[in-house]
Amino acid sequence: MNVKKLLSLFLILVFSNSLLAQSGKINGFVRDTNGEPLPGVNVVIDGTLKGTAAEVDGFYQILNVQAGTYTLKATYIGFAPILIENVSVNIDQTTNIDIIMREETVEGEEIVVIAQRPVVQKDVSSSQASISKESLEALPITSVTSAIGLQAGVEGLSIRGSSSDEVAFNLNGVTLKSGRSNSPFTGVSLTSVQNIQVQTGGFSAEYGDLRSGLINVTSKEGDRDRYTLDGIVRVTPPQQKNVGQEINDPNSYWLRPYLDNEVAWTGTNNGAWDEYTQKEYPSFQGWNAFSQQLLADDNPDNDLSPSAAQQAFLYQHRKDMALDQPDYEIDLTLGGPVPGISDRLGDLRFSTSFRQTQTMYMIPLSTDRYKQSTFQGKLTSNVGPGMKLSVDGLYSKATGTGASQAGNPGFFVSPSGIAGSMDQVSYIESRIYASDYWAPTEEITRSLGLEFTHALSNSTFYEVKINNVSTENNTNPGAYRDTSDVYTIGGVSFDEGPFGFFAETSSGIASGMRMGVGMSTARDTSKIGSLTASFKITSQLDSINELKAGIDIIRQNSNVNCG
Numbered sequence: 001m002n003v004k005k006l007l008s009l010f011l012i013l014v015f016s017n018s019l020l021a022q023s024g025k026i027n028g029f030v031r032d033t034n035g036e037p038l039p040g041v042n043v044v045i046d047g048t049l050k051g052t053a054a055e056v057d058g059f060y061q062i063l064n065v066q067a068g069t070y071t072l073k074a075t076y077i078g079f080a081p082i083l084i085e086n087v088s089v090n091i092d093q094t095t096n097i098d099i100i101m102r103e104e105t106v107e108g109e110e111i112v113v114i115a116q117r118p119v120v121q122k123d124v125s126s127s128q129a130s131i132s133k134e135s136l137e138a139l140p141i142t143s144v145t146s147a148i149g150l151q152a153g154v155e156g157l158s159i160r161g162s163s164s165d166e167v168a169f170n171l172n173g174v175t176l177k178s179g180r181s182n183s184p185f186t187g188v189s190l191t192s193v194q195n196i197q198v199q200t201g202g203f204s205a206e207y208g209d210l211r212s213g214l215i216n217v218t219s220k221e222g223d224r225d226r227y228t229l230d231g232i233v234r235v236t237p238p239q240q241k242n243v244g245q246e247i248n249d250p251n252s253y254w255l256r257p258y259l260d261n262e263v264a265w266t267g268t269n270n271g272a273w274d275e276y277t278q279k280e281y282p283s284f285q286g287w288n289a290f291s292q293q294l295l296a297d298d299n300p301d302n303d304l305s306p307s308a309a310q311q312a313f314l315y316q317h318r319k320d321m322a323l324d325q326p327d328y329e330i331d332l333t334l335g336g337p338v339p340g341i342s343d344r345l346g347d348l349r350f351s352t353s354f355r356q357t358q359t360m361y362m363i364p365l366s367t368d369r370y371k372q373s374t375f376q377g378k379l380t381s382n383v384g385p386g387m388k389l390s391v392d393g394l395y396s397k398a399t400g401t402g403a404s405q406a407g408n409p410g411f412f413v414s415p416s417g418i419a420g421s422m423d424q425v426s427y428i429e430s431r432i433y434a435s436d437y438w439a440p441t442e443e444i445t446r447s448l449g450l451e452f453t454h455a456l457s458n459s460t461f462y463e464v465k466i467n468n469v470s471t472e473n474n475t476n477p478g479a480y481r482d483t484s485d486v487y488t489i490g491g492v493s494f495d496e497g498p499f500g501f502f503a504e505t506s507s508g509i510a511s512g513m514r515m516g517v518g519m520s521t522a523r524d525t526s527k528i529g530s531l532t533a534s535f536k537i538t539s540q541l542d543s544i545n546e547l548k549a550g551i552d553i554i555r556q557n558s559n560v561n562c563g
Helices: 133-138 144-149 275-280 287-296 306-316 415-420 428-433
Strands: 002-013 023-032 042-045 051-053 059-066 068-076 079-089 094-096 099-101 111-114 127-132 167-171 193-201 213-219 228-236 327-337 349-360 369-384 387-401 440-455 460-475 487-489 492-494 527-540 546-561
Touching: 023 068, 023 079, 042 059, 051 059, 059 068, 059 440, 059 460, 059 527, 068 099, 068 133, 079 094, 079 099, 127 133, 133 193, 144 193, 287 306, 306 487, 306 492
Parallel strands: 023 094, 023 099, 079 111, 167 213
Antiparallel strands: 002 546, 023 059, 042 051, 042 068, 068 079, 127 193, 193 213, 228 327, 327 349, 349 369, 369 387, 387 440, 440 460, 460 527, 487 492, 527 546
16 A cells, blocks of 8 residues: 555634643632631642632632642731641542631641542542552553553553554643554653553543543653653573463474484374374474485486585574563653753743663564663743743654564564464464564654643643644564575585575475565554644633533544555
8 A cells, every 4th residue: 555645624612632631620618617708818739839819708729730639828917827748630530529627726727637638539430540640659650552451441551441542642632652553651750650551441532533542641840959860671591481381492383393312204194103193293204215316306406415404404493582671661760850941931841751662572483572761851941921932842763673564564572463474374383483484664753742731820721732743653574584605515505594584485305495576574663643733622611510611623644655
């Protein structure tokens, strides 16, 4: 399939996936111990510039609060200040905190309260779970996918039995997915995550363009006044990944009939093996008979003695299956004020992350491992009163062996994925011992976004977002085979086979292992990009009603070239 250019321009009013809120809000009533409202009480999120004053009826609200855990501070002349700790704010949800203040009896007195989250959230109509930064740090996990998979109704990235391409994955409000497969991109740094929200059903009207589940992730901004470094390093020493015998064991299924001296020379039906053993392994006539066939044909260039023929067989099954490199995950996030210029540029702060994973294959294929490297960066500045500007960037490169012979996207990663492709299919021996049955592949994901938020008042704010997300795939054969005489046995020369890409028919000694045509047939040089510009305004009309509206413009550029 070759689609040179597909341009689509469409407008979605009010609600769309790229307008999904990545912030929540805090509200409630401030009263004295007699239940009377206290207008004018200052309520702020401690350590930030976000805050408000209670209205005449004591109602207060703080909008556009990034998901996380905070401390609220309420102050009023003549009343003891109150600190309310462990205030949890989730994505697109309201945290209700009612405050009771008492008159100050001792100067400097301060009251500390621990916030309690209600069992039932009144503004939540869907089945969802929120995972805070603190919870992530306490879990024995090293990836966002693992955190999501721990939630009820989720298995891996399958939500309620769906496939992963029916799930939306958003990072800071930007939908990240492969343009080729529509599957979500989840290779973000775990140490960069501030909050994860997983919705598994009961979606409200504002969510569109998804079927089975929604995953919202917000990343850290970096502190204004200190530097922080978070890290995860996990290393698994090299080890065998298949159960039972090693694949190159002389008694393995593919080797024993040709190497076991009881049958290798005179055939598997010579009586040395009982009938059950014979059924367990491939049938072989024996090296003596095989050599006689070579000597009897009219081609003197292939004449091999029984011993030389067995050596040639071993040469063509010489693939080194040993795993001598570890699996590992490295995940680091550094954040804080930008040195030298932070104070002059609205508390300019940064958060930058690096994540790299390596998973060695059960057996080497056209590559011997799956490897992914992801770089993330975020700059945030309070450019003016009530105004915040954020710039987000992400670059990720994944390399490995493609899991399709038909040009479909996707990598081999797990041992089960490789083993499944060796089960009850044709040319299993070629898949194991040749190097190029599947083609090497890489996928590059890029994302760059800008978000501007402006609070017009205590009850109204708007945000403008511009984002560009692109994916680039490259699947093609690896190095070509050296077809010159590179190895000689008994006067007969052999080329590099079964290693290297070779488009012509070629078969191995005795077992007939295919070493040529049909290898690495997948091709993919697709480039797909999505540019999104959006505007959203939110206004809290009163203590109960909230109004949202927005507009979204998307330009999709698809250049798909695969087969």
